[in-house]
Amino acid sequence: MSKLHMRRRAVLAAAPMLIAAPHIARAQGKPEKSKVVLAVGGKSALYYLSLTIAESKGFFKEAGLDVEINDFQGGAKSLEALMGGSADVVAGAYEHTIRMQQRGQAIKGFALIGRGMQLAIGVRSDLADKVKGPADIKGMKFGVTAPGSQTQMLVTYWAAKGGLKATDIVAIGVGAGASVVAAIENKSVDGISQADPALTILQEKKLIKILVDTRTMKGNQELFGGSMPAACLYAQPALLTKTPNTAQALATAIVRADQWLQTASPAEVAASVPTGYLLGDKAIYERAFSNVRETISPDGVMPADGPANCLKFLADGDPKIQPAKIKLAETWTNEFAERARKRS
Incomplete structure (x- = not known):
């Protein structure tokens, strides 16, 4: 077994x-x-x-x-x-x-x-072509609410699907809301694992590409089975x-x-x-x-x-x-x- x-x-x-x-x-x-x-x-x-x-x-x-x-x-x-x-x-x-x-x-x-879960993982639009799957985020910096929070755990979970360890990515606490938008705009992070409304704002500005999305029950079903x-x-x-x-x-x-x-x-x-x-x-x-x-x-x-x-x-x-x-x-x-x- x-x-x-x-x-x-x-x-x-x-x-x-x-x-x-x-x-x-x-x-x-x-x-x-x-x-x-x-x-x-x-x-x-x-x-x-x-x-x-x-x-x-x-x-x-x-x-x-x-x-x-x-x-x-x-x-x-x-x-x-x-x-x-x-x-x-x-x-x-x-x-x-x-x-x-x-x-x-x-x-x-x-x-x-x-x-x-209501969270999503996205990468900056200027880096999106480099990321085809979770294995491609090795070495990247992700803006999470705070280290140890569920936002970081989602990135770790997805990274593991690509054979990566938690230490293969860098989690940076950027809080929630306006500070998330700023972190992407000033390129202090390569991607984010966050909640709305920051995600939708960044999408509307075409600043990120969403890679994993659990903001719908369909998304939760696909990723977690329920x-x-x-x-x-x-x-x-x-x-x-x-x-x-x-x-x-x-x-x-x-x-x-x-x-x-x-x-x-x-x-x-x-x-x-x-x-x-x-x-x-x-x-x-x-x-x-x-x-x-x-x-x-x-x-x-x-x-x-x-x-x-x-x-x-x-x-x-x-x-x-x-x-x-x-x-x-x-x-x-x-x-x-x-x-x-x-x-x-």
Whole structure:
């Protein structure tokens, strides 16, 4: 049996039976913690749109929460804030729950924002003729939100398909939004792994050629074989067990935002985010939202195939990940999102 086949079997064996997980029946009461510090990396990206909508539409306040949002350069930095104790909860990539379990530290996701990765890899247009496949990016510099974030992991995953190691490419943290556009315009990077609206802006300016695209569910199906959980709310387990009403309030606000985004017009969305998030072009922002809308979770609930697909993605790109040792059921609970969905 090949190593690849063995790894795939291990991933499947580690897949959780989310629907069979114990459900704790609780009546939602007043949040135990009314003031919550939330960390996020690159909030202006459409990747985190549900978070921004929950804030701007007052969904957090209506759930009884005063949420202080600290925006870092990338997801790895927001994870550090959680583990260091300066944040109560993170809006970040689900995959961090798996990576931290591999390191012996438990964190758990409980409200999904993205059911598709919503990222894309592109190279500068003046270099596009040199890149026919992943093997051709050896030695190139890629602008990611921050080293260690999902944007870097996507490049590493794709590079591995071309026989390259993570060290064969250079990841440079460029944040999100306007700084991404600037990094390509001034040629400080050869390519990017990023989220919208920066991607669409660079495409419209014909400054990049997209090589890998997960901004549609079709793209996720082609690359990962199904859904790929992206941004979510995750926290250390104590938040969920010791302050369940607080966790429920957070999940309720995100689920309401997810649901609002399913029917909101692009113009309504653009009017609901800070002007700076539009990067100077409201029309492009609206088109970018339309392009990624289907990858936004409709209800905050983790798709059944999501955790296993994410684990396979990580294992294929990082030999340190050992699927057989990962307990996916401990990285996620649908309890809070399911309750929020039923009450909406």
